[in-house]
Amino acid sequence: MKREAAAAALLLLLIALTLRHLQTTDRLIGAVERSLLRTEQAAGAGDYDTALEALEEGLRLWNGHRSYAQALFRHPDLDALQDAFSGLELALRQRDPSWPAALRLLRYHLEMLGQMEHPSIRSIF
């Protein structure tokens, strides 16, 4: 029965780690989302410097979890997100009026990353 107990413990540990991962992912995505909201509000008001600061804060948050993300998310998804960050940053630096499209793309990738981690009919099947 020792083997069975060890297997049950390992399965429970995996489930617990999975729940912890979902929490971490939600918290991280939520924090980045909040910085994107500030970016949107500042850029909408024409304050591109504040918008860039808010975006960089979000990017810093994301990069702070880079190793974690690399170990758990599909790398093409992470690359797409990184490209979307760079796209928005460039648009804001150049005061490009098309920045809302770049922001939408970034939000889409972020949302997809979160959605694909959460168990749902869509993500499982």
Add this chain to the structure above:
Amino acid sequence: MAIVLIRTLIIYFSLLLILRLLGKRQLGEMELSEFVVAALIADLAAHPLQDMGIPLLNGLIPILVLFCCEVLIAGCSMKSIRLRGLIFGKPSLLIVRGRILQQEMRKNRFTPDELMQELRAQSVTDPSQIEYAVLETNGKLNVILFPAERPATAAQLGADAGEGGYPIIVISDGRVLEANLRHLGYDRRWLDRQLRSRGAASPKQVFLMTATAAGRVFFAPKEARP
């Protein structure tokens, strides 16, 4: 991570169910859950190796989940006869007292040709010689002949068959396995005597030599290389 875990559980139990419904013939020598794990693990392990964009954990987590499921299912089925029957199925009698049970054959999708093939593999050509033929849960067909058709044993013939004993390798490809020699209670002098009596000057001239505690020796000298 959650998706990987849930998907693995879904695939494991789906395969278990599908293969259970398919019947014993698909299995070969393995039990059902072992077959499912074997079929899945090889493919799961290969994915992160082939595609560097997939994190290694995406391959490791399903393997760990499968391992846990397999150990738990095997452990629970040892405790519960009902669960064992549910997961692994029950042995099926295909022949009883020389009569082929056609309904059981159909249920297990066993054709007469396949039955005969299995019987021939066990050196039986006439089904009327068979008292019972059992299709085991691992897909293997076991045949029990009528007592009158079984080979006579030494005990039935009243013959002295001597001691059997388990043959252990003492020389493998020219190398003496000292530990095995000691285990049998022999020493190098005994070995040298055995070699000399078989015309070998040294262990290097021996390809395989086995011995039993009762003193039975099998000797195969090395063949000269062409």
